[in-house]
Amino acid sequence: MRTHFCGLIDESMIGQSVTLCGWADVARDLGGLCFIDLRDHEGIVQVVAEPDSAAEGNAAVIATAAQVGYEDCLRITGTVRKRQAVNNRVPTGQVEVVATHIEVLNKAEPLPFHAHENPGEDIRLKYRYLDLRTPEMQRKMRTRTKLVQALRRWLDARGFQDIETPILTKATPEGARDFLVPARMHPGEFYALPQSPQLFKQILMVAGFDRYYQIARCFRDEALRADRQLEFTQLDMEFAWVEESDVQDTAEAMIRDAFRDVMQVELAQPFPRITWAEAMRRFGSDKPDLRIEMEFTDIAELVKGCEFKVFTDWANAEDGRVIALRAPGAASLSRKQIDDIGAHAAKYGAKGLAWMKIEDPAQGREGVNSPIAKFLDDATLAAILQATGAQGGDLVLFGAAAYNTASEFMGAVRLKLGKDLGLVREGWAPLWVTDFPMFEWDDEAQRYVALHHPFTAPAVDDVAELQANAKTAVSRGYDMVLNGNEIGGGSIRIHRPAMQSAVFELLGIDAGEAQAKFGFLLDALRYGAPPHGGIAFGIDRIAALMAGTESIRDVIAFPKTTGAQCPMTGAPSPIPDAQLAEVHVSVRPKPAKVDEPAAE
Template identity: 85%
Template sequence: MRTHFCGLVDEALIGQTVTLCGWADVARNLGGLCFIDLRDHEGIVQIVAEPDADMAGNADVIAAASQVGYEDCLRVTGVVRRRQSVNDKIRTGQVEVVATKIELLNKAEPLPFHAHENAGEDIRLKYRYLDLRTPEMQRKMRTRIKLVQALRRWLDARDFQDIETPILTKATPEGARDFLVPARMHPGEFYALPQSPQLFKQILMVAGFDRYYQIARCFRDEALRADRQLEFTQLDMEFAWVGERDVQDTTEEMIRSVFREVMGVELASEFPRMTYAEAMRRYGSDKPDLRIALELTDVAELVRNCEFKVFSDWANHADGRVVALRAPGAAALSRKQIDDYAAHAAKHGAKGLAWMKIEDAAKGRDGINSPIAKFLDDATLAAIVSATGAQSGDAIFFGAATYKSASDFMGALRLKLGKDLGLVADGWAPLWVTDFPMFEWDDEEQRYVALHHPFTAPAVDDAADLRANAKTAVSRGYDMVLNGNEIGGGSIRIHNSQMQSTVFELLGIGAEEAEGKFGFLLDALRFGAPPHGGIAFGIDRIAALMAGTESIRDVIAFPKTTTAQCLMTGAPSPVPDKQLAEVHVSIRPKAQP
């Protein structure tokens, strides 16, 4: 139907006849002279319909052009010529197409929103096909497409094997709820949609496929937010006969390559490495954004004997932390702004947020404005200012709570202050975070839970040692972080059945339950399973970073809303009783409040 794409018409085609297909982005009728901006996925070119006594049928062309409306679907034939008024804002701005024929392929009814207006997300998702047609969404989605293509090229060139794993599988606990699928041929039994291909890719290592990858669809029935979806895509990789650095060095090279190819960005020649403990201590996060230079400062030793009980109590608590954060130039903040920061910290677990404004560091106590200053002696105030490096015009914020809670909310405050105060440096800041705790204690369930997943190997080789030191055990897990986002997470896996059984036991999974849920894995580990490890990268998250958007919904063609709905199709929706009966399912009535 066409000879060229709209956005690729250039000066080399001047004098040639072209046929283009696309949508009318803008149509202007100047009374016998008509202009149409014709758009396809490559871009926009200007179409001109103008009077010309020597051009047969030109009146028909002008008549057709004058009837064109917004987003009408057109085919245009015409001659390329140089534009008199150049448009430097578009790639085709040096040329235009003088129409000899305009065909209306499909008339567009009045649209629910205009591509050039800032429509709400709900209306955009309801009419997603119109949203995806816009140049900005085309750009974002094509960034994702280029990312996946670059990843496949890199992996295929290095003999990684693309192997599909099942979508209908067995329900296993991996930290989130499974989506269950009733098995029609097995009444009362269910498949689960995979949260990841984790167990299958480990078994492929046992089967002798040394280097595996898959662009895998994964499913988790969990609450949604900007960087979470019920169904998502990840690049899964697994290696046999490897240690941590083997996996890290290979995948680091891969990420450098795809950023270079897709974005023309040169990432660091070697990503820095930081332990989990250091990341939490310095940044209050296991995925620190290193573009923000702000760091947390522990001040428990300075306030252990002070009169401010919130500080002294947590400073003397076995699992307590008192931490300070210097905010450069923040002494100018109003009380309302400080209260807003306290509310932000509260969202992340803070019970309160103490603060000091250093209005004049040279004046000591007299230069400090703070509601807690009266509880601290001169030496303590001076020590805090010195430890944080605060100067005149700065503010200091304080957090006091359990170590993890104080780290979490002060880490969140660090990010917000960094953005609000313009302290986020340009560019890309990748790093590896390593040596994660093996377990964390769940107070609600009164048991350990795996920080990564139950198949992550501990740093110790002896099961008895792990059992004796479970609280402080370190795993062989690692995450790749980029600009404050975890883009990949992996570990060396457990390849010994006895160690795997020990981990299950520490997680409260008894021998009978472990055999019922993971017997196939335990069996595989008994038959010469090689040492192996891997990693999974979030395609949606990397694409969003590359596209410059904070929401992964912008790089997923048909995402769900935060209420887990597809507004375009109306999913989820009821199904007829007959269809439920076929899969042996009945619906319980909703419990009355």
């Protein structure tokens, strides 16, 4: 139907006849002289229908052009010529197409929103086909395509095998809820959609495939947010006969080349490596944004004997922490703005947020404006100013709580201040975070849970040593972080059945349950499983970063809302009883709402 794409018309084609197909982005009738900005997936070119054209049937061309409306689907034939009024805002701005034939392939009804507007997300997702038609969404989705192509080329060239693993599999919970699929031929039994190909890729290493990858669809029945969907795509990789550095060096080279290929960006070489403990100590996050230069100062030793009870209680507690965070130039913030920062910290567990505005540190107490200064003697105050490096015009914020809680809410404060104060530098800041804790304690369940997943190898190779030191055990896990986003996570896996059984036991999974859920893995490990490890990258997250958007929904063709719904198709939806009966499923009615008794 067409000979060329709209966005690829250039000066080399002047004098040529071309046939284009696309949508009317803009249509203007200037009283017999008509202009149409015709758009396809490659871009926009100006088409003109003018009365002085020598083309046969010119009056019909002008008449048709005059009736063209917004987003009409068109096929236009014409001759390329030099444009008099050059438009440097578009790549085709040096030329235009003089129409000799215009065919309306499909007339568009009035649209629910204009492509140049910014409608709410519900409207965008209900009419996703119109949203995706816009140049900005076309650009974002193309960025994703280029990313996947670059990753595949890189892996194929280095001997990785692309192997598909099952979508219908066994329910083996790894921290999130499974999506369950009733098995019609096995009444009362269910498949699960995979949260990841984790166990299958480990078994592929046992099977001798050495280097595996897959662009895998994964499913997790969990709450949605800007960087999380019920179904998502990850680049899954696994290596046999490796240690941490082998996986990390390979993955880092791949990501560096992908950014060079897709974005012409050079990432750092090598990426910095810091441990989980260092990341929490310096930044209060296991995915720190290194573009923000602010770091924590621990001041527990300085305030153990002060009169401010919140400080002294946590400074003297075994698991307590007292943090100071200097925000350069932030003393100009109003009390309301500081209160807003405190409210933000409260979302992450803060009970309060103390502060100091530094006017002139050389004047000591007289140069400080703070509601807590009266509780600090001169020596303590001077020590805090020196430790934080506070300068005139700075704001110092303080957090005191249990170590992990204080780290988390002050980490959130650091990010907010960085964004609000414009302290996030431009560019890309990748790093590796390593040596994660093996377990964390779940107070509600009164047992350990795996920080990554239960197949991550501990740093120690002795079962008895792991069992004796489970609380402080370190794993062989690692994450790749970019601009404060975890884009990839992996580990060296457990390859000996005795260690895997010991980890299950520490997680409260007894031998019977382990055999029922993971027996096929334990069996495989008994037959000469090699040391192996891997990593998985979030395609959606990386594509969103490359496309310059904060939401992965902008790089997924048909995402769900935060309410886990698809406004376009109406999913999820009820299923007829007859169809449910075929898969031996009945739906329990929703519990009726109990009316509260009227107040007396």
